[in-house]
Amino acid sequence: MTSVEHLTILYRGPLASCDYDCPYCPFAKRRDTPEQLRADRAALERFTAWVAEQPFQVSVLFTPWGEGAVRSWYRRALVELSHLPHVPRVAIQTNLSFRTSWLPTADLTALALWTTYHPGQVTRQRFLARCAELTALGVRFSVGVVGLPEHLAEARALREALPPSVYVWINAAEGHTYTDDEAAAWTGVDPLFRHSRFPHRSLGLACRTGESVVSVDGEGTVRRCHFVPAVLGNLYDGTALRALAPRGCPLEVCDCHIGYVHLEPLGLYDTFSGGVLERIPAMWPPTDPVTTGRASGSTGPPR
Numbered sequence: 550m551t552s553v554e555h556l557t558i559l560y561r562g563p564l565a566s567c568d569y570d571c572p573y574c575p576f577a578k579r580r581d582t583p584e585q586l587r588a589d590r591a592a593l594e595r596f597t598a599w600v601a602e603q604p605f606q607v608s609v610l611f612t613p614w615g616e617g618a619v620r621s622w623y624r625r626a627l628v629e630l631s632h633l634p635h636v637p638r639v640a641i642q643t644n645l646s647f648r649t650s651w652l653p654t655a656d657l658t659a660l661a662l663w664t665t666y667h668p669g670q671v672t673r674q675r676f677l678a679r680c681a682e683l684t685a686l687g688v689r690f691s692v693g694v695v696g697l698p699e700h701l702a703e704a705r706a707l708r709e710a711l712p713p714s715v716y717v718w719i720n721a722a723e724g725h726t727y728t729d730d731e732a733a734a735w736t737g738v739d740p741l742f743r744h745s746r747f748p749h750r751s752l753g754l755a756c757r758t759g760e761s762v763v764s765v766d767g768e769g770t771v772r773r774c775h776f777v778p779a780v781l782g783n784l785y786d787g788t789a790l791r792a793l794a795p796r797g798c799p800l801e802v803c804d805c806h807i808g809y810v811h812l813e814p815l816g817l818y819d820t821f822s823g824g825v826l827e828r829i830p831a832m833w834p835p836t837d838p839v840t841t842g843r844a845s846g847s848t849g850p851p852r
Contacts (some may be wrong), residue, residue, distance in 0.1 A: 558608070559612050559765070560611050566621070568619060568644075592768070593767075594622065594626075599785060606635050606640040610641070610826040611627075616646060623641065624684070627652065627655060628655045629654040632656050638661060643663070667695075673710070692707065692717050694707065695720050697722045713740075718745075745806060756796065756812050769785040
C-alpha cells in the first residue's frame, strides 16, 4: 500500500515524429514507422489505464519528443484522463497544428495546453487563428516562443495580438547567452524571462522530483525527471512508488522549465500555483509586470 496522495507524472513515450522542421530541434521532421507508432499507442493506452486505476490523485503532463496531439491516441488519452475525478490536471506540450474539434469532448476544467509558436513553420496569422479557437472554446492554454534573436519581432507581434489573459513565455535558446539589453527586450514579452535566462544551480537542492513528481517512459520505467538517468523503478510493478522519497538534485545545473520549476528553493510553485503543468502564472495578467514572480526568490544572475 502506497502513501502517495498526489503524484505528478511527466510522460514521454517512444513517439519521436513531428510535422515541423525547426532547425533548433533534433527531432524535426522525423518519421516513425507504423510499428513504432503502434508501440507508442500501446504504451500510452497502458499508461492511461494505469492512471485510471489509481486510488490517489494523478496529474499528467505529456512531453513527447514529437508532436503528440496530431495523433488520435493522444487526443483520446487527454479526453479520457480529463474526465477522471482523481485527475485534477492533464496537459500536453504541442505546436497547436491539430484541429480543435475534439476539445469540447474533454472536461475543460481539467485539460490544459502548453503551446509553442515556431516562426518559419506556421504563419503567425494561422497560429493566432488557432489560439482564437481555443479561447472561444474556453480552453486553458499558454503560448511560448524559443528566444532566438530572429524570433524577437514575431514574439512581440504575438504578444500584442493575443488577449492579455493569455500568458506568453519565452524559453532561453539552448547554448545562447543574453546581454542585459537583449534580456530586457525578451522580458518585455515575458516578465518571467529571468527564470529561463540562466541555468539554475541545482546540485543538492531540494526538488520535488523523485518524491511527488516523476518522469515515465513508454516501458513504465520511472526516473525522477527527464534529465537524471538513474532509474527509480517501474510504474507497473509498484517498485517506483515504493522508491518515492525526498531527494536533493544530483546535477550541477538545471536549465529546462519542466525541471527547475520543481526545485523547491526557487518557489516557482507559488508563482505558477494552479498552472505548473501548463506553465501559467497564478497571477495573470499581472497588475505590475516588472514585479510578477518576485516573491519566488529567483533573481537575475546564475544561482
